[in-house]
Amino acid sequence: MQDLVIRRPDDWHLHLRDGGMLRGVIADTSRHFARAIVMPNLVPPVVTIADAAAYRERILAAVPAGDRFEPLMTLYLTEGTDPDDVEAGFRSGLVKAVKLYPAGATTNSSSGVRDIAKAMPVLERMAEIGLPLCVHGEVTTPDVDIFDREAVFIETVLDPLRRRLPDLRITMEHVTTKDGVDYIKEQAANLAGSITTHHLIINRNAILVGGIKPHYYCLPVAKRESHRLALRAAATSGDVRFFLGTDSAPHVDPLKECACGCAGIYTSINTLSCLAHVFEEEGALDRLEAFASLNGPAWYGLPVNAETITLRKHAEPVRYPAKVETEAGPVTVFDPMFPLYWAVVQS
């Protein structure tokens, strides 16, 4: 038996959904994580500070009694977003980031941005006041191959945006490529990247070899092995610019197991077990705390959590349910395809 004590972690990219799904999944996060940056891609999306305040209340109402969990709210950037509303949300402390979804890039992104020039007044204001922009970094151009969409986004959208607004603080979310890792490392300031648990574990073979596996399909789609290795090196390096954003994205099974399945992988319940496994494999258990608990707060200008959690390595594999049952329906849990020995000791 081996114990590892780390500051209580936070999740810097999380989908909690709403209603019965929210009630079904929130405990898997609030059990282990103190805070999470909550994605605004509901239907309809969380666009205004009034939407965010109301959503925050619904989340808090769903947190199990006894858990202390702070949702960090984001606004969904549209071409009509009002800079004054965004600034008011930032000043009040409610809004911690604004999220850019290129229209059509991912789940519930149809209200996102088609022409970034139209969002410029908001982005300029954010650069002025220091409010971070979180980006789903993929182009949606039909002639760009799905495996190249992140690299092309960096070149054609992100880099020009950074040149135009160097003071804008940008989180490149769910980085999936070596190109993304390298780009972040090259920058002197104002750019950081979140990395998911599953992109440290699977490459694209998981989706396609031996039959099509919808529960390994997410966006950005997992890439080839060399990219996974670059992500692992970045996450376990201790570099302050990389931190955990699980992108745990629950969908009910019927919406994934069908002819046109949704993108999203549900990892909240076993993320910390998976991460301890990965960091141990990389000989970097001593850097798990930086990735999961320290680098994110530093980037978002928030205090590190005072509490700690203990991860314990057991002699026998620890078990997780294959599915989480919610009022909305069953949600399949991410299967890392190897046994997990680490688990959080419940206090």
Ligand SMILES: NC(=O)N[C@@H](CC(=O)O)C(=O)O
């Ligand atoms: N990651 C995903 O595959 N899906 C996310 C959207 C997103 O983060 O792009 C979702 O909301 O389901």
Ligand SMILES: [Zn+2]
């Ligand atoms: Zn995304």
Ligand SMILES: [Zn+2]
């Ligand atoms: Zn996401």
